[in-house]
Amino acid sequence: MNIGRRESYDLEKLLAxxxxxLTAPEFEAIERILARDRTAREIVATxxxxxxxxxxDQSAQPxxxxxxxxxxxxxxxxxxxxxxxxxxxxxxxxQIVATLVFDSRVQPALAGYRGGSSGFELGFASDAGExxxxxxxxxxxxxxxxxATRWRIIGQVSPNEETGDQPMPEVGVAxxxxxxxxxxxxxxxxxxxxxxxxxxxxxxxxxxRIGDAVVVIQDVRIE
Amino acid sequence: xxxxxxxxxxxxxxELIRACQQGQxxxxxxxxxxxxxLVYSIARRYGLGESDADDVVQVVFTTVFRRLEQLRDxxxxxxWLITTTHRECWRVRRRSREYTSMDQIESAAPDxxxxxxxxxxxxxxxxxxxxxGKCRELLTALFLEPGQPAYERIAEKxxxxxxxxxxxxxxCFEKLQPILARLGYRPDEASMEVGDRDRDEIRx
Numbered sequence: 001m002n003i004g005r006r007e008s009y010d011l012e013k014l015l016a017x018x019x020x021x022l023t024a025p026e027f028e029a030i031e032r033i034l035a036r037d038r039t040a041r042e043i044v045a046t047x048x049x050x051x052x053x054x055x056x057d058q059s060a061q062p063x064x065x066x067x068x069x070x071x072x073x074x075x076x077x078x079x080x081x082x083x084x085x086x087x088x089x090x091x092x093x094x095q096i097v098a099t100l101v102f103d104s105r106v107q108p109a110l111a112g113y114r115g116g117s118s119g120f121e122l123g124f125a126s127d128a129g130e131x132x133x134x135x136x137x138x139x140x141x142x143x144x145x146x147x148a149t150r151w152r153i154i155g156q157v158s159p160n161e162e163t164g165d166q167p168m169p170e171v172g173v174a175x176x177x178x179x180x181x182x183x184x185x186x187x188x189x190x191x192x193x194x195x196x197x198x199x200x201x202x203x204x205x206x207x208x209r210i211g212d213a214v215v216v217i218q219d220v221r222i223e
Numbered sequence: 224x225x226x227x228x229x230x231x232x233x234x235x236x237x238e239l240i241r242a243c244q245q246g247q248x249x250x251x252x253x254x255x256x257x258x259x260x261l262v263y264s265i266a267r268r269y270g271l272g273e274s275d276a277d278d279v280v281q282v283v284f285t286t287v288f289r290r291l292e293q294l295r296d297x298x299x300x301x302x303w304l305i306t307t308t309h310r311e312c313w314r315v316r317r318r319s320r321e322y323t324s325m326d327q328i329e330s331a332a333p334d335x336x337x338x339x340x341x342x343x344x345x346x347x348x349x350x351x352x353x354x355x356g357k358c359r360e361l362l363t364a365l366f367l368e369p370g371q372p373a374y375e376r377i378a379e380k381x382x383x384x385x386x387x388x389x390x391x392x393x394x395c396f397e398k399l400q401p402i403l404a405r406l407g408y409r410p411d412e413a414s415m416e417v418g419d420r421d422r423d424e425i426r427x
Contacts, residue, residue, distance in 0.1 A: 053340075059261065062260060066281075069280075
């Protein structure tokens with residue numbers, strides 16, 4: 001697409017030809033030019049193509065709030081952390097905060113929740129799915145170097161979306177110690193959304209990746 | 224604190240992606256402005272409701288953000304976005320009870336002809352946007368009338384003389400052509416068949 005050979009034709013006439021504006025003699029004259037000039041043919045083709053493209057364009061401008069929300073996804077801090085070692089999904093995906101709906105330490109056990117004198121159970125709900133956690137101390141293991149008790153956390157993630165015969169969305173779990181940016185532990189759940197993770201007693205945030213969303217469970221005290 | 228924008232005017236997609244990778248919010252905003260309409264329109268084209276279409280926009284741009292590093296050498300971002308959006312729409316329709324099985328999108332991969340058509344539409348929109356001003360107004364008015372344009376009406380609307388439309392169209396299209404070329408516009412095959420016009424169309 002260049003229009004370098006202007007001396008052999010008149011661009012105005014070419015476009016008039018493409019738009020069907022010419023008289024019969026003018027039309028014949030332009031056709032003779034087109035027969036021998038590739039650039040002229042390309043110009044006419046481009047003009048006609050653009051007209052057809054615009055005519056078939058049924059696109060619609062998204063609402064302003066959708067664009068603003070998409071712009072808000074960007075997190076320069078995540079990019080900078082990423083520059084030091086790859087993007088970290090715990091900070092770069094759409095984050096959803098979960099709500100605690102059950103805590104066996106303060107509520108009586110419900111049917112379906114296993115009991116346990118030394119462990120505890122938590123249930124969380126979020127827009128992306130429900131997460132159940134069962135925590136218990138690891139008794140048959142030597143104390144950690146710091147002397148902290150080691151805990152085993154067994155979790156079950158149940159996505160909210162209707163999956164039908166679709167496979168379970170990818171589920172990943174990361175335990176992030178409070179006031180630390182990097183996860184202390186990170187694993188993938190199995191195909192049923194079940195995971196087991198071990199950690200020292202302490203205060204954590206649990207990040208659960210369900211497909212493209214991350215459910216953030218803040219202030220999980222394991223002790 | 225946001226880094227100072229070093230974006231050149233009318234940045235290419237690879238330039239935008241590089242600037243995003245450097246943490247420039249302005250580059251990301253430009254990326255969303257440039258492609259938001261494409262993504263949203265595909266979702267609406269597949270019959271998704273406004274709310275689902277909004278969600279698709281979020282998911283697709285989240286995916287873009289997650290894959291910024293992999294997009295380093297991406298020169299056909301539009302094709303990649305069309306495919307990603309198509310897949311997300313397919314997923315939404317399959318999992319939602321709002322859409323009947325008759326409404327389902329047939330395949331997880333889009334028709335290559337559709338991808339080409341959507342890319343062409345996106346490029347023309349972007350080129351006209353870049354062209355700006357009176358030229359954009361005139362060409363858009365002319366392009367929106369695929370048949371014989373109603374020159375009198377267009378002249379009145381744009382406050383110009385009918386006789387000046389032809390010369391102005393030529394000047395404006397001359398400016399548009401290099402922009403289209405830079406953005407990678409390729410005419411569709413049907414338009415390349417110059418010379419086969421029905422002679423009855425000639426104004427006598």
